[in-house]
Amino acid sequence: MRALIFLKPGHLMWQEQPELTLQGPRDAIVRPIAATTCDLDRLIIRGEAPFRGPFAIGHECVAEVVSVGDAVAKVKRGDIVIVNWHISCAHCDRCHDGRPNACRTHQKGAMYGLPGLGDWGGTFSESLHVVEADFALTKVPAHVSPELVASGADNLPFAFEFTVPHLRQTPGADVLVMGGCGSIALYAVMFARAAGAGRVVYRDEDPHRLDVAARLGAEVIEGPPPRQAGSFPIVVDASAHAASLLCALRSVEPEGIVSSVGGHFADVSMPLFDMYRTGVRFYTGRGRGGPNVAETLDWVARGLVDPSPVTSEIAPFEDAPTVLAEPSLKPILTRPALYGGGKLD
Ligand SMILES: [Zn+2]
Ligand SMILES: [Zn+2]
Structure with a gap:
């Protein structure tokens, strides 16, 4: 699979990496179909944040579920989901009371798209490994387009x-x-x-x-x-x-x-x-993310808010190295879903 690597300010490239596989019965592998830059990513790419490449960048995406472990109950292949950007255990007291950003099990700040925190990969890559999928994934309502909520994990x-x-x-x-x-x-x-x-x-x-x-x-x-x-x-x-x-x-x-x-x-x-x-x-703070995702999606689904005026461009994932080299306000990269948006089974 290909990962999008941030090399240095203004420079990104695709890099071939080994295919991801399930590591446990509660895991999932997902395939980002709409990803965007968090405001932090724009600072990183412009060289205005203290994070140095190379690393797989990106922690905001809508993805389709590709495979799930035997113990995953809430999502199945083809479901369209938001992927929590904090890596969290789902079982500690803080995960239970709505603070997965402060999970006791994973090291402070563990997340997608930044180096040195477990190297979880980035959301512009072709696939992501998700631990505790039932906790980390939130289904996107069927009539909400992935582009509209590409920022549904973090900035929204x-x-x-x-x-x-x-x-x-x-x-x-x-x-x-x-x-x-x-x-x-x-x-x-x-x-x-x-x-x-x-x-x-x-x-x-x-x-x-x-x-x-x-x-x-x-x-x-x-x-x-x-x-x-x-x-x-x-x-x-x-x-x-x-x-x-x-x-x-x-x-x-x-x-x-x-x-x-x-x-x-x-x-x-x-x-x-x-x-x-x-x-x-x-x-x-970094935001709690997951506990606010479902309600955020609901506000979009009900038409109470429309994030689209903030979107600056929509481009194919293939163009990510050039689109993100000088990132506009909110570029969204898309690729078609492979499994029909959960409609196959
Ligand atoms: Zn962020
Ligand atoms: Zn936890």
């Missing part, structure tokens, strides 16, 4: 996690989204609007992303981050930029929440005394 549920639960606690609250890194900020605008936020304000400097945010229903602030952008109960930092994070921290209402999706690789000096006087709940 990530944006959901940082907006919808907070809006359920404070219905109608205003939301500030600090953009600048890629798609997660735009998906956060989309979910905040759909979840009934009051004002949704989006800040960025990129004309195309500002245009997409406006189409998704945001008021936009164009230009470098101000010292403070107002006062919001809910703030999402998806900027990967220290000045924007500081603006986010100064723009939260007393006892409000600032959630940062990461992309900050250097230490940032935080205005802790300001934060202390205001009362700020600050959270940063």
Whole structure:
């Protein structure tokens, strides 16, 4: 099978590798049919993140199930699924209570598409090995196209996690989204609007992303981050930029929440005394992924949200080395399903 290897900034190539085989009765082998870049991948490919090639890149995909072990009960060959990007054991207390991102069994940060964490392969490759398939795979509703939810493992549920639960606690609250890194900020605008936020304000400097945010229903602030952008109960930092994070921290209402999706690789000096006087709940993390996938898919299936304005191009997998060499906002690579989308048996 062929794996897509990230070599160095701006350079990727296909590499022939041994076929994958089931390693245990609860495993599955799946074949990605729609894969896309997480915002982190775009930083890696541009040389703006501290990950050096060569390694198989990619941790977001919709896949078709190719084979399953004898103990797998919930999916079968031909099913179209989202593949959880955190590698998790399914059996520890944290996996049980909705934190597979903090699984006790697999080493911290084990995931597809990054080196040194178990080398699980990447989601642009022709096949992936999935452990604990019943836990790791979520079926995509039949009428939802794989392209529409190619980001359904990570960036979509990530944006959901940082907006919808907070809006359920404070219905109608205003939301500030600090953009600048890629798609997660735009998906956060989309979910905040759909979840009934009051004002949704989006800040960025990129004309195309500002245009997409406006189409998704945001008021936009164009230009470098101000010292403070107002006062919001809910703030999402998806900027990967220290000045924007500081603006986010100064723009939260007393006892409000600032959630940062990461992309900050250097230490940032935080205005802790300001934060202390205001009362700020600050959270940063990789997103829980799996526990939010089914509800995210349901919102797409019911037409409550439409991620398609964020998609920048759809291309065949074959073209991945050139399409991803200078990745656009949200490129989606596709190949036809082999087994008919679960309709054979
Ligand atoms: Zn990611
Ligand atoms: Zn676990």
